Amino acid sequence: MTTPTADETALAALRERYARAARNAASGGCGRCPPDPADGVGGCVPCLPDPADDVGGCGRCPPDPADRVGGTGYAAGELADLPLGATAASLGCGNPVAIADLREGETVLDLGSGGGLDVLLSARRVGPRGRAIGLDMTPQMLDLARANAARAGAGNVEFLLGRIEDIPLPDASVDVVISNCVLTLSLDKPAVFAEIARVLRPGGRVGVSDLIADPSVSEDRRAACPQAAGAAASLTGPEYRAMLAAAGLTGVEVTVTHPAGPDLSAAIIRATKPADAPPYTIAAMTAAHAPQVLAIYQAGIDTGDATFEATAPDWAAWDAAHLPDHRHVALDRTGAVLGWVALAPVSDRCVYGGVAENSVYVHPDARGHGVGRRLLEAVIASSEAAGIWTLQTGIFPENTASLALHRATGFRDVGIRTRIGRHHGRWRDVVFLERRSTRVGTD
Numbered sequence: 001m002t003t004p005t006a007d008e009t010a011l012a013a014l015r016e017r018y019a020r021a022a023r024n025a026a027s028g029g030c031g032r033c034p035p036d037p038a039d040g041v042g043g044c045v046p047c048l049p050d051p052a053d054d055v056g057g058c059g060r061c062p063p064d065p066a067d068r069v070g071g072t073g074y075a076a077g078e079l080a081d082l083p084l085g086a087t088a089a090s091l092g093c094g095n096p097v098a099i100a101d102l103r104e105g106e107t108v109l110d111l112g113s114g115g116g117l118d119v120l121l122s123a124r125r126v127g128p129r130g131r132a133i134g135l136d137m138t139p140q141m142l143d144l145a146r147a148n149a150a151r152a153g154a155g156n157v158e159f160l161l162g163r164i165e166d167i168p169l170p171d172a173s174v175d176v177v178i179s180n181c182v183l184t185l186s187l188d189k190p191a192v193f194a195e196i197a198r199v200l201r202p203g204g205r206v207g208v209s210d211l212i213a214d215p216s217v218s219e220d221r222r223a224a225c226p227q228a229a230g231a232a233a234s235l236t237g238p239e240y241r242a243m244l245a246a247a248g249l250t251g252v253e254v255t256v257t258h259p260a261g262p263d264l265s266a267a268i269i270r271a272t273k274p275a276d277a278p279p280y281t282i283a284a285m286t287a288a289h290a291p292q293v294l295a296i297y298q299a300g301i302d303t304g305d306a307t308f309e310a311t312a313p314d315w316a317a318w319d320a321a322h323l324p325d326h327r328h329v330a331l332d333r334t335g336a337v338l339g340w341v342a343l344a345p346v347s348d349r350c351v352y353g354g355v356a357e358n359s360v361y362v363h364p365d366a367r368g369h370g371v372g373r374r375l376l377e378a379v380i381a382s383s384e385a386a387g388i389w390t391l392q393t394g395i396f397p398e399n400t401a402s403l404a405l406h407r408a409t410g411f412r413d414v415g416i417r418t419r420i421g422r423h424h425g426r427w428r429d430v431v432f433l434e435r436r437s438t439r440v441g442t443d
């Protein structure tokens with residue numbers, strides 16, 4: 001038997017927590033409270049009251065029931081004729097249906113749909129020509145949501161079992177993605193945002209309520225808290241913005257609505273998939289992409305104008321040389337890699353901690369479709385979110401396409417390093433470029 005990873009253990013605990021909440025709501029209780037009396041908190045407090053769960057005061061247990069995050073933002077009339085099972089099970093921190101400005105005939109996807117309240121409200125707004133789909137990883141929540149939909153007589157709804165990091169829907173199949181207090185729980189948020197961008201139709205919208213960490217939350221505090229716990233796991237507003245932008249979404253707005261616990265606030269997040277979005281998505285690179293990443297690298301090497309390297313390294317060497325959080329791939333509809341971008345550290349010296357060297361390579365068949373630009377924008381967004389202030393790169397003067405691409409994304413020519421190295425028997429110049437962030441390290 002293999003030992004579960006820390007992420008698998010955290011996910012199983014999360015699923016069990018929501019299974020308990022669903023069972024409690026299904027038996028006429030309130031979804032927000034674990035029903036076990038040993039948990040010691042009566043009433044509908046949206047927390048895990050087991051003190052062992054609240055390591056280091058991570059903000060998961062607002063002490064005052066008035067601080068609760070569940071079921072906020074709904075007008076009383078809006079909920080009046082919905083089954084009690086749906087309203088009582090609400091575990092959200094806002095009203096994404098109101099944020100999303102739904103229209104008749106649209107297809108809406110609710111990520112982490114729980115007891116189904118927002119799906120039922122969406123179904124009403126999009127009408128019989130539209131469709132509201134709920135996605136949840138907890139089977140007991142799906143049972144509860146389906147029972148609530150049957151009680152509400154909603155015919156245009158559907159509930160799917162699955163994870164928000166791997167949405168079981170085709171590309172460009174949804175007009176609007178909503179979610180209520182769920183994305184903060186994900187252990188792989190870049191994957192969630194990439195999936196949102198993939199399933200949205202061009203011009204589609206995101207309207208999400210979520211918890212965000214207050215900017216003042218310290219790194220120590222984040223590190224001390226377990227994964228998926230309050231402010232430890234939540235993104236700050238700037239991080240949220242950067243990750244949505246890295247996934248290719250535009251018009252990102254993050255608006256704080258109310259405090260939701262120590263170091264935590266509830267927020268409304270809006271974004272749009274550009275109407276002219278290309279038929280590929282940007283996603284975090286994983287080891288599964290390695291063969292294609294290295295093949296694209298080799299194709300670049302073979303042009304003779306991309307790098308001094310003669311052959312692509314093996315994956316272990318490539319992996320060791322690049323920063324784990326700043327590797328992105330462009331994927332077509334079949335999941336094939338069209339290009340990649342990655343950062344490598346430039347120095348061990350602390351003073352250069354915010355400086356990294358970027359490489360970007362595009363498959364020969366995918367050139368001329370903006371893939372390189374989208375990849376560079378993704379790595380600029382992820383690096384700025386991580387506090388990296390300068391990206392630098394060296395490009396052969398003959399590689400005019402790469403020079404134009406870098407200049408178009410804010411790189412400036414620092415100068416030409418003359419006859420800096422021998423390449424296939426001839427001395428070559430390299431144009432040295434850098435991009436100094438105007439958002440990071442500006443104090």
Ligand SMILES: C[S@@+](CC[C@H](N)C(=O)[O-])C[C@H]1O[C@@H](n2cnc3c(N)ncnc32)[C@H](O)[C@@H]1O
Pocket residue numbers: 014015018089090091092093111112113114115116117118135136137138141162163164165179180181182185186
């Ligand atoms: C805080 S509750 C919110 C439920 C619902 N959105 C609401 O407002 O009542 C979180 C829900 O998201 C689901 N969930 C959490 N992480 C998930 C993941 N990675 N993939 C799919 N569902 C997830 C849980 O099973 C649970 O039903």
